[in-house]
Structure formats: structure tokens, C-alpha cells
Amino acid sequence: MYLAEREFEALKERLAGRATGFRRVSCINATLPLSQLSNMFDDFCAKCKFTNDGEDRVVVGTLDINQCMSLPDEIAGKKPEGIGADFARAYLSNVCVAKELHRNRLGYGLVAKSKDVAQEWGENYSS
Numbered sequence: 001m002y003l004a005e006r007e008f009e010a011l012k013e014r015l016a017g018r019a020t021g022f023r024r025v026s027c028i029n030a031t032l033p034l035s036q037l038s039n040m041f042d043d044f045c046a047k048c049k050f051t052n053d054g055e056d057r058v059v060v061g062t063l064d065i066n067q068c069m070s071l072p073d074e075i076a077g078k079k080p081e082g083i084g085a086d087f088a089r090a091y092l093s094n095v096c097v098a099k100e101l102h103r104n105r106l107g108y109g110l111v112a113k114s115k116d117v118a119q120e121w122g123e124n125y126s127s
Contacts, residue, residue, distance in 0.1 A: 007094060011025070011027065011064060011094070014064075014066065015027065021068050021069050022066055022067065022068045023067045023068060023069070024066075024067040024121055025064065025065070025066050025067070026064070026065050026114075026117050027062060027063075027064050028062065028063050028064075028065065028110055028113050028114055028117065029059050029061070029062045030059070030060050030061035030062070030097075030106055030109065030110055031050075031052075031057045031058060031059050031060065032057065032058060032060050033055055033056065033057055034049070034056040034057060034058055035055075035056070037058065060097065060098040060101050060106065061096060061097040061098065061101070061106045061107065061109075061110050062094065062095075062096050062110070063092055063093070063094060063095040063096070063110045063111070063114060064092065064093045064094045065090055065091075065092055065114040065117055065118060066090065066091055066092075066093060067089070067090045067118070067121055068089065068090075068091070069089075090114075090118040090121065092111065092114055095107060095110065095111075097110070
């Protein structure tokens with residue numbers, strides 16, 4: 001659990017804009033109404049459940065998309081050829097899907113949404 005707590009704190013730092021090297025960060029969540037899931041998610045922790053507009057829902061998948069000036073491997077001096085130091089790139093991290101929903105294309109949907117976000121960031125790049 002220690003690793004998950006550290007990553008959660010790091011994500012909060014990135015989202016707050018306090019992490020060096022990150023231009024933008026977004027956490028994308030997939031949710032489903034509890035009414036559609038029968039008893040499958042009774043064991044989920046309370047932190048995964050919430051109410052939105054009077055409807056009980058549960059978070060069933062999540063990923064982080066990060067726009068930054070350097071990727072983790074670039075710390076060691078590896079940089080993609082043909083890309084300058086001032087070119088921001090996006091990468092995905094912390095991709096998670098509830099075990100009960102593996103093989104249901106939920107992860108594919110999260111990645112597809114992250115591509116939309118990255119494209120929007122590219123079109124709105126202004127700093």
C-alpha cells in the first residue's frame with residue numbers, strides 16, 4: 001500500500017502544478033452506476049463509490065495523462081530523435097481497471113479518451 005500512497009501524493013503534486021517539468025496533468029476516471037453492477041462491487045472500498053446527481057456510482061477504471069518536457073527515460077540522456085528540448089510530450093501512467101471488468105474494453109476506452117485530451121492539449125498549446 002505504501003507505493004500506492006506515494007503515487008497518490010505525487011499525482012496530487014502534479015495536478016496542483018507543483019511538480020517540476022509537468023505542463024499539464026489530467027486524471028481520467030471511468031465510472032458506472034451501481035444499479036447496473038448487481039452485487040459485483042459490494043466489496044469495493046467506500047472511496048471508490050460516490051453519488052452524482054442523486055445516482056450512486058463507482059469508479060471502475062482510471063489513468064493519468066501527463067504532458068511534460070522530458071519523459072522518464074530521458075533523465076538518463078535518451079531523447080527521441082528529431083524532437084527538440086522545447087517539445088512537450090504526453091505519456092500515460094497509472095492505468096487501472098477493476099479486475100471484475102477486465103476484457104470489457106474499458107481500458108481501451110480510457111486510452112481513447114486520453115488521446116482526445118492529448119489532441120486537445122496540442123491544439124490549445126499556448127505556453
